[in-house]
Amino acid sequence: MIRETAYHEIFDSQRHFRTLLDAMARPGKIDRFAPVAITPPPPLTNAAACTALALLDSDSTFDAASLGPDAIRYVQVNTGARAVPIAEADFVFLDGGDVASAERIAAARAGIPTYPETGATIVLQVSRMSRSSGAGGLELTLSGPGIETTTHVVINGLQARNLESLARRNREFPLGVDAIVTADDGGIICLPRTTRVSWATV
Amino acid sequence: MIATRKFEHTYNFAFIDERTKREIRRKILKAIAIPGYQVPYSSPEMPIARGWGTGGLHASLSIIGPDDVFKIIDQGSDASVNACNLRDFVRRMTSCRTTFDTAEATLIQTRHRKPEEILTERQIIVFQVPQPEPLRSVERYEFKTRIMHAEADYAKMWVALYESYVKFGAIMNGAGYPVRVNGRYIMTPSPIPRWDVPNLSMAPCLHVFSAGREKRLHCVPPFTRVEPLEFEDVKFRVEEFREIVCAASGGDRAFMDEIYESESTRKFVINDSDFLDKVRLGQRPPQRLFQNPV
Numbered sequence: 434m435i436r437e438t439a440y441h442e443i444f445d446s447q448r449h450f451r452t453l454l455d456a457m458a459r460p461g462k463i464d465r466f467a468p469v470a471i472t473p474p475p476p477l478t479n480a481a482a483c484t485a486l487a488l489l490d491s492d493s494t495f496d497a498a499s500l501g502p503d504a505i506r507y508v509q510v511n512t513g514a515r516a517v518p519i520a521e522a523d524f525v526f527l528d529g530g531d532v533a534s535a536e537r538i539a540a541a542r543a544g545i546p547t548y549p550e551t552g553a554t555i556v557l558q559v560s561r562m563s564r565s566s567g568a569g570g571l572e573l574t575l576s577g578p579g580i581e582t583t584t585h586v587v588i589n590g591l592q593a594r595n596l597e598s599l600a601r602r603n604r605e606f607p608l609g610v611d612a613i614v615t616a617d618d619g620g621i622i623c624l625p626r627t628t629r630v631s632w633a634t635v
Numbered sequence: 636m637i638a639t640r641k642f643e644h645t646y647n648f649a650f651i652d653e654r655t656k657r658e659i660r661r662k663i664l665k666a667i668a669i670p671g672y673q674v675p676y677s678s679p680e681m682p683i684a685r686g687w688g689t690g691g692l693h694a695s696l697s698i699i700g701p702d703d704v705f706k707i708i709d710q711g712s713d714a715s716v717n718a719c720n721l722r723d724f725v726r727r728m729t730s731c732r733t734t735f736d737t738a739e740a741t742l743i744q745t746r747h748r749k750p751e752e753i754l755t756e757r758q759i760i761v762f763q764v765p766q767p768e769p770l771r772s773v774e775r776y777e778f779k780t781r782i783m784h785a786e787a788d789y790a791k792m793w794v795a796l797y798e799s800y801v802k803f804g805a806i807m808n809g810a811g812y813p814v815r816v817n818g819r820y821i822m823t824p825s826p827i828p829r830w831d832v833p834n835l836s837m838a839p840c841l842h843v844f845s846a847g848r849e850k851r852l853h854c855v856p857p858f859t860r861v862e863p864l865e866f867e868d869v870k871f872r873v874e875e876f877r878e879i880v881c882a883a884s885g886g887d888r889a890f891m892d893e894i895y896e897s898e899s900t901r902k903f904v905i906n907d908s909d910f911l912d913k914v915r916l917g918q919r920p921p922q923r924l925f926q927n928p929v
Binding site: 448 | 647648653654656657658660661662663664665666667668669670672674697698699700701756759781782784785786817819820837841854856857858859860
């Protein structure tokens, strides 16, 4: 298993955190991680791996069972985080194009009313995202904190079932899960639990 | 001779170790996802005492990168002791450029003011918070206030505001006026004057509030509704500086410091030092002014 050596623990993680911070504060804004020469094992993508390297360490837990043993091993080796069953995980790595992810989203931790921040962060891998075009994708309309009025983003490789499951998990604010959607080309958007999402097929 | 070796070794970039920074970063992301909710965090030891801006430093140092331009103010002033010392510390630990210019800064740390000038999308403002719990004045136990927040049970807060009105004829909370964030959590905006409270609402910048002594942080994301608590017939009002001009610049429509010169005379000076400098130079930066209800 490859241990990443090109990733700078201080400066790459800081830059990538700033990208995540901006994306989380402005849901639907397509941000991009600064490029870094890492080689995560497929199906784990570069952007999802950047998220893991920036945020996870041995104080946190994760589940990547649906992405296979190589992905789990990669995250364990490079971050020191512990792989646990999905219901206990702080971070859950999922494939947005897989309908089976809907059940996994439903199984992720949503926090408790006195400590809602213990709800999981879901890293959802999709193939592509853009502001407008993208035939065969889903056009998401977003509103809520961080968005002045509404914003649109077109995502390819994301099943509507998974968005439904996400919306159902976030029905009872402040409980819920926060999603970081990562694309194969390095783009990311965030869908925190406060964001209201509606979608249509393009 | 005994050489002083204490200050010879180098520190990690931005002083805090990476593991602790990562923990604070995870908490900041959760705080953004739940606007106004106070997320407990590690609050590591800093080279200053808790309660002197450690919370602000934790947030700033976890966010800051080598390209950031850092500004820090204390009660609106770039030059006060707290601001100068923390600025010097951040500069020495990060080698970042620092500035007094509000518009130029990418990361602003503040104690008890939000700058007059409108902050933009590329700016993050970090508040040093002494007491993050708005309900502490009506409920002394943490486990109870936590349940009150969980259940959105803010009856005691409303009663306290009502009692203040009955006793004094006005809601007396001056600094740290309680607000409701995104229609859910009641939050303290830290002891900023009322003047600044409306500027938290639907602002383009990200606000991070961090209380080192109390080990909690909360956020107001950009473009988020922040409503001061008010009654249908008793509305929120900001400080009025009617017919008052700044003695140093001649400017008006800004939060003023009241300065007593002798027993009988006083003058007013614009509180925000960078804004004051710009008004003096004849450039008046864009501001968002709140109109008191008639």
